[in-house]
Amino acid sequence: MKPGLFLFIFLSATIHVVALNLNSDWVFDLNKHNEQGSSSFSVEITHPHQTIRKTHSLDKKPVNKNIIAIKNNQTQATLTETTVTTKLVIDSNPEIKTEKLVKTKIRDIDLPEKQDVLDNFLKAELNKYFYYPKSAIRRNWQGDLIVSFSINHDGKISDIKILKSSGYDILDLAAINSVAKIELPDNSLIMHNEPTLKSLPVSFRLN
């Protein structure tokens, strides 16, 4: 064997050991960062509205990656009220599969125009803050996710959650971090006394 090849293998092994050592040291920190920033990928920017917290029956479950299928949905819409029937399959624990049939009534008391203004504003804000994590680019990690958040009556963003995970924590976290940066200039876009809820599908794609 040539001495050059021997040197290459020696240097490779050394660098590999150094990299692995650093990796194990830093993995912990990265996880800790996740825990601080977002337990089960929901970030609380402000204190959630008291009344909401009580009614979030599913909120306390770790919702990320759990919802695997939704069946039998029916929608009946009137001008002011929408009834939604959904069967939700929750797979939070591989051994326990829960199926739930839920009927929901949604009041829609806002003018569509005003909502469009809000949507466009949020879209512009999100485009400003969206980023593709560099390590995900390098690893060719791609995926689709759904992030939800609520806009409080004071215009603050809270309750950021991943409803459907991309399969990669780094991408989920990037979506959460981007949403967290949204700032509404004032509450003129919000009409409710109660928080406004939004959900947003996000695709991370590499060309």
Add this chain to the structure above:
Amino acid sequence: MHEKLIQSLLFSSVSIFSHAIYAAETNSEEIIVTANRYSQSVNDSLSSVTIINRNDIEKSSAKDLPSLLNNIAGFDMKNNGPYGKLSSVFLRGTNSGHTLTLVDGIKLFSASAGSTAFHHLPLEQIERIEIVRGPRSSLYGSEAIGGVIQIFTRKGRKETNISTNIGYGSNNTREISALFAGSEGKANFSLNASHSSTDGIDAIKHDSKNDDDGYLSDSVTATFGYTFNKSISFDSTFMNAQGNTEYDNCLNNTTFINSDACDSDFEQQVFSNTLKFASDGIWDGQLIIGTSIDNDENFWESVENFAFETKRTDASFINNLQFTENQLVVLGVDYAEDTVDTAEYPANTPESRDNVAAFIAWDSQYDYLDVNISLRKDDNEQFGKHNTGSIAFGHSINSTLKLTLSYGSAFKAPTFNDLYFPFYGVDTLNPEESESIEVGIKGNHSSVKWSLNIYQTDIDNLIASDPDTFTASNINKAQITGGEFISDFSIAEWKTTMSVSYADGTNESGTNKGKQLVARARDTFNFQTSRHFGKYTFNASLLAQGKRYTNLDNSSSIPGYGVVDAGLDYSINKHITLSAEINNIGDNEYVINKDTFNGTYNTLGRNIFVNLRYDI
């Protein structure tokens, strides 16, 4: 709808808007691998880069790689006639051996000549080309003075993909190719075979004798990929191209008699294996192992005249440590061995030489500043140790404008011909060395993308024939000052790319100090545009180049020229496309290469090509 339903479920008591859902926000990025030796967003790169994808290749009127590259900002080329004749590609005014060429991560070049046979790499086997302008030796080692070209071979789409292609054109040029690609579970594969031949035209202009110098090429690419899980994936590609090219004015090795009945059998091959690994933490990386071959056997009136077989073995192990989103450290090791097999060198010539190198790169981003630093040490069996380094800064003025400033040193190892060729080679030569500085500004607006880069490269220890001893010596110096302005824009649905390149290279040593470097044009202008009209796609391009000198004392030159090409694609249905091209519409007679020994090399007059593509 699903999202809304989930949402309404989770927050059932809260009133929400009835259409609270946007169309999916897509965060998609254009990726470049070659600039920093890892995948990064083109926007994050601090280098001047161009990406040519398969669509661009099919849209282009170029029929070979040197012509395709000649339409890209910063490039210039000369050839000894069209259709697979010896070609030299110059990037940013540097020598033809001053550009590193990789195919699927493996260096492809002739260790004896020191340059890459672009004219023998069939476009049919190319999926994508990444071009990085400016020095990259502190990441890649030898040759990366003017820049780096990385070619990715055809892989097809991952879902089942069959593509066949048949074409015919002027000078009895025929092309046929077939690609099959698919995937099964975690595995994907592709196979692409291509054959092309042409009667050609006379390579060198003669007053009396005329002979057509033809070209024949058969090539195949096979790829296999397997994704074990999200952390480990493996990719293997194999590309082989071989054929025969006829040329003019070769000298018999023993009798020293000229002839125009010259031909050469060539073979180009790359075999590349990549194992990529990623952890859930900060570490990921890749191991690339492969070989490449450049073989060339030359015949004088069908008698073997001389032959070179060169082989390259590459192994790279790269580790990336992403400490935070904005701090990345890359640690890499490269091993390379070049082997030359020829009867031309003296009996005691070493058959091979190896090179081991280690590099470290630190890429960081702060609020208003990006910094990329890299350092590399090469240890070469022949010339010993050599260090290179680079530093680049990027500053985003606002969301659309970005300023860059960079410095880089680079080198080129002496070729086997420089070291061992009889009556010329000197085995104690040092590498050619360069230093470059560059400033750039790029704008990324919604309808216009543009960039302006200005650079100066000083090259020292250039190897040339010593006027006293007629042997190779590190005697020459050169300085190149230049720039490129590139813009991509759309006007009334005409998708347009325009570039202006300027490369003023001067000799800085010897009797020809202050004279322009030979064979390259200082000024180049490129314009390409295309537009869809229903089932039709029209595209056109213009290439205009200024004067170039053909001898060292600048006493003779070739005037500038302009060529217009146009093409029309017609989609018969979604699977079948018929296309027709007319190149050099004006039938301009122009010259891009001549010398005192061979005279003037021919270029193609008006020529047409018709192609039928079937794609599912």
